[in-house]
Amino acid sequence: MYKIDKLNELAKVVAEKRAANADLEPTRMTAEEKDALLAEFHPDYKDGEFTVLSAGVNKGDKVPTQLAELLQGSSRISASDVDLSAPDFDTDVLIIGGGGAGASAAIEADEAGVKAMIVTKLRIGDANTMMAEGGIQAADKPNDSPAIHFIDAFGGGHFAAKPELVNKLVTKAPEAIQWLNKLGVEFDKEEDGTMVTTHGGGTSRKRMHAAKDYSGAEIMRTLRDEVINRGIPVIDFTAAVEIILDENGKAAGAVLMNMETKELLVARAKTVIIATGGAGRLHYQGFPTSNHYGATADGLVLGYRVGASLLYADTLQYHPTGTGYPEQIFGALVTEKVRSLGAKLVNINGDVFMHPLETRDVTAASIIRECTARDKGIETNLGKAVWLDTPMIEYKHGEGTIEKRIPAMLRMFGKYGIDIRKEPILVYPTLHYQNGGLNINVDCSTDVENLYAAGEVAGGIHGRNRLMGNSLLDVIVFGRNAGMCAAEKAKGVNTPDKLTLNHIEKFNTELESAGVKNETASPMLLPHYARKK
Amino acid sequence: MENMLNIYLFGKKYQVPSGLTIMTAMEYAGYELVRGCGCRNGFCGACATIYRIKGESQLHGCLACQTEIEEGMYVATLPFFPLEKRVYEINEIKPDMQVMMQLYPEIYSCIGCNACTKACTQELNVMQYIAYAQRGEYEKCAEESFDCVMCGVCSSRCPAGISHPQVAMLARRLNGKYIAPECEHLADRVNEINEGIYDEKMAELMSKAVDSVQELKDMYNHRDIEK
Ligand code: FES
Numbered sequence: 001m002y003k004i005d006k007l008n009e010l011a012k013v014v015a016e017k018r019a020a021n022a023d024l025e026p027t028r029m030t031a032e033e034k035d036a037l038l039a040e041f042h043p044d045y046k047d048g049e050f051t052v053l054s055a056g057v058n059k060g061d062k063v064p065t066q067l068a069e070l071l072q073g074s075s076r077i078s079a080s081d082v083d084l085s086a087p088d089f090d091t092d093v094l095i096i097g098g099g100g101a102g103a104s105a106a107i108e109a110d111e112a113g114v115k116a117m118i119v120t121k122l123r124i125g126d127a128n129t130m131m132a133e134g135g136i137q138a139a140d141k142p143n144d145s146p147a148i149h150f151i152d153a154f155g156g157g158h159f160a161a162k163p164e165l166v167n168k169l170v171t172k173a174p175e176a177i178q179w180l181n182k183l184g185v186e187f188d189k190e191e192d193g194t195m196v197t198t199h200g201g202g203t204s205r206k207r208m209h210a211a212k213d214y215s216g217a218e219i220m221r222t223l224r225d226e227v228i229n230r231g232i233p234v235i236d237f238t239a240a241v242e243i244i245l246d247e248n249g250k251a252a253g254a255v256l257m258n259m260e261t262k263e264l265l266v267a268r269a270k271t272v273i274i275a276t277g278g279a280g281r282l283h284y285q286g287f288p289t290s291n292h293y294g295a296t297a298d299g300l301v302l303g304y305r306v307g308a309s310l311l312y313a314d315t316l317q318y319h320p321t322g323t324g325y326p327e328q329i330f331g332a333l334v335t336e337k338v339r340s341l342g343a344k345l346v347n348i349n350g351d352v353f354m355h356p357l358e359t360r361d362v363t364a365a366s367i368i369r370e371c372t373a374r375d376k377g378i379e380t381n382l383g384k385a386v387w388l389d390t391p392m393i394e395y396k397h398g399e400g401t402i403e404k405r406i407p408a409m410l411r412m413f414g415k416y417g418i419d420i421r422k423e424p425i426l427v428y429p430t431l432h433y434q435n436g437g438l439n440i441n442v443d444c445s446t447d448v449e450n451l452y453a454a455g456e457v458a459g460g461i462h463g464r465n466r467l468m469g470n471s472l473l474d475v476i477v478f479g480r481n482a483g484m485c486a487a488e489k490a491k492g493v494n495t496p497d498k499l500t501l502n503h504i505e506k507f508n509t510e511l512e513s514a515g516v517k518n519e520t521a522s523p524m525l526l527p528h529y530a531r532k533k
Numbered sequence: 534m535e536n537m538l539n540i541y542l543f544g545k546k547y548q549v550p551s552g553l554t555i556m557t558a559m560e561y562a563g564y565e566l567v568r569g570c571g572c573r574n575g576f577c578g579a580c581a582t583i584y585r586i587k588g589e590s591q592l593h594g595c596l597a598c599q600t601e602i603e604e605g606m607y608v609a610t611l612p613f614f615p616l617e618k619r620v621y622e623i624n625e626i627k628p629d630m631q632v633m634m635q636l637y638p639e640i641y642s643c644i645g646c647n648a649c650t651k652a653c654t655q656e657l658n659v660m661q662y663i664a665y666a667q668r669g670e671y672e673k674c675a676e677e678s679f680d681c682v683m684c685g686v687c688s689s690r691c692p693a694g695i696s697h698p699q700v701a702m703l704a705r706r707l708n709g710k711y712i713a714p715e716c717e718h719l720a721d722r723v724n725e726i727n728e729g730i731y732d733e734k735m736a737e738l739m740s741k742a743v744d745s746v747q748e749l750k751d752m753y754n755h756r757d758i759e760k
Contacts, residue, residue, distance in 0.1 A: 123571065126571035146735060159742070163739040186708060204758045217576050416601070529566070530566075531560060531563060
């Protein structure tokens with residue numbers, strides 16, 4: 001039951017039309033309809049929310065205003081704050097970030113026989129990987145192929161992705177699933193071992209593998225366990241605040257900061273992997289976010305300052321179904337799997353207004369249109385939202401389906417008195433994913449030699465829109481790849497002997513001459529949620 | 534005027550608006566969290582918390598990010614709990630009873646008090662999954678413990694010193710790797726890819742992506758979609 005009577009009344013309208021709605025097969029939009037919809041309603045197209053960069057390698061490109069503020073912000077240190085001649089840590093591969101990509105990279109670097117080390121500003125596993133609910137794509141069924149997966153991913157990303165990265169993503173996908181399974185990750189399977197797979201928005205084959213709706217959590221906790229089993233050092237509550245270069249401008253380590261004591265430390269490395277994840281906590285355009293607490297774009301700042309370029313930093317993914325109500329979980333993710341299982345999107349009149357499995361950007365724009373131009377949203381104290389008719393899942397597939405397939409969703413809403421088996425839920429887009437990021441090559445290298453990037457911080461794999469289930473896949477495929485390639489590179493590199501932080505002054509000078517230097521300390525590290533009195 | 538509630542953070546009283554979670558109430562009170570905050574969505578277990586309502590005897594375990602505040606709540610967060618994680622080589626262990634006996638022998642000291650189950654922030658039947666682990670029934674242990682976020686509140690209440698989440702972690706890995714049925718179509722596809730069966734097709738798609746995007750667009754817009 002909703003605490004607001006009006007919502008219970010409106011939910012009845014949805015219930016009345018459920019049977020008829022369940023039978024509907026809503027038509028999909030044409031390419032032209034989608035383009036027009038996106039241009040008018042998708043947040044990426046709101047020019048006023050972007051700023052053109054005045055300094056750095058992407059000078060002249062637009063990025064979200066909050067990101068520009070950080071990219072052109074102020075370093076937390078100056079070169080004289082640390083003694084670069086006496087490193088506190090020495091390693092072959094330094095991995096910044098303890099999520100799915102960082103952990104995968106560490107395991108592969110270790111496997112390759114080099115010394116790897118993870119630093120993370122929170123704990124290993126405090127990452128968006130942990131929260132990925134819906135699943136992971138891989139074309140491993142007989143009616144599917146890497147080629148079909150390629151077309152889905154490349155088309156879903158509006159033909160803007162780097163083809164060689166998409167190729168790597170899809171051809172390494174089955175191996176990634178196998179690797180995880182061999183590490184002990186559980187997947188939903190039939191009794192004969194056949195993977196239980198479903199559709200995601202924009203997929204043309206059912207290739208979404210899952211572990212209930214804890215897919216990311218199951219993967220992340222297993223990777224973490226494996227990192228610990230291997231004895232790979234994990235320095236937690238320690239953020240990277242600057243990349244260190246050698247005298248030839250190659251990456252050679254990082255300056256670290258203890259998050260609690262603020263002590264500065266120097267880590268020297270032969271190669272460095274940035275695996276810091278996304279930026280949801282920057283709350284672009286005031287959107288709530290489904291991201292974890294540390295998603296503050298740190299890696300983009302670290303890389304940008306030493307000269308690594310960004311690709312598609314202006315495209316963000318607003319997940320169509322963030323929680324619209326109640327306030328305690330406002331913005332939290334309602335997994336796309338809810339729609340994969342058959343729940344449809346419904347407006348205030350109880351009418352289905354779109355096909356529930358269009359790509360995420362199209363779906364988000366369509367929900368925004370329903371709540372604005374068409375004025376058919378449901379109003380609460382938190383703003384407008386539309387219904388996601390969850391009881392339709394059990395109407396179609398029988399009682400018990402929800403508990404079995406999406407237990408996390410049942411629990412999340414259940415805590416606030418809403419039984420998603422009986423009542424539809426309210427959803428509205430939430431800031432979910434950074435489609436772009438540091439520009440990488442197929443070996444995960446960036447523009448700066450010996451500096452690699454993997455996971456959400458990297459750009460180019462998903463073009464301008466990512467499909468559900470391609471992100472968990474990306475962190476595993478490219479995390480592993482970065483680990484292997486950075487390890488291989490490290491084997492041929494001598495321990496850098498002259499470390500420098502000259503880039504800080506250089507970048508400052510560039511900012512000053514462009515007249516944009518601001519006082520915002522960056523990287524941000526953590527959002528500022530404490531109420532200022 | 535908002536409805537204000539009295540809560541006690543580490544014993545100190547604060548007035549905060551009703552409707553907040555323990556986590557957002559702490560932030561309302563002025564805390565800038567570094568510890569005890571991860572996903573903010575009930576998946577990572579960073580925000581393990583214990584509380585008691587003033588005047589009541591029962592002690593509750595919860596996730597601060599998932600729990601609405603109540604009047605008279607005494608809150609102590611548990612941002613770290615020293616769980617014992619034993620290390621092993623996943624390729625060398627077997628899903629038999631020995632492995633649990635060797636790695637987590639303390640599970641056999643369980644006295645059946647059920648405090649772990651009562652404390653679980655995910656409402657799991659913790660004592661039951663430990664019983665399955667004792668008997669080497671890893672499939673059942675994996676299923677029963679599946680929603681565990683490894684927050685450690687159970688272990689904080691255990692008189693036998695068991696690190697329940699780590700026991701369950703081992704059981705799930707054993708199940709996922711050794712007990713659950715192997716997937717044939719997955720192995721087949723990996724082999725096909727390694728044999729290079731798709732190389733030509735992929736090369737063709739990649740060159741189309743560069744030279745004739747329009748062709749790819751047509752393929753995308755007219756691809757058939759599995760029902
Ligand atoms: S912060 Fe992750 S479970 Fe609460």
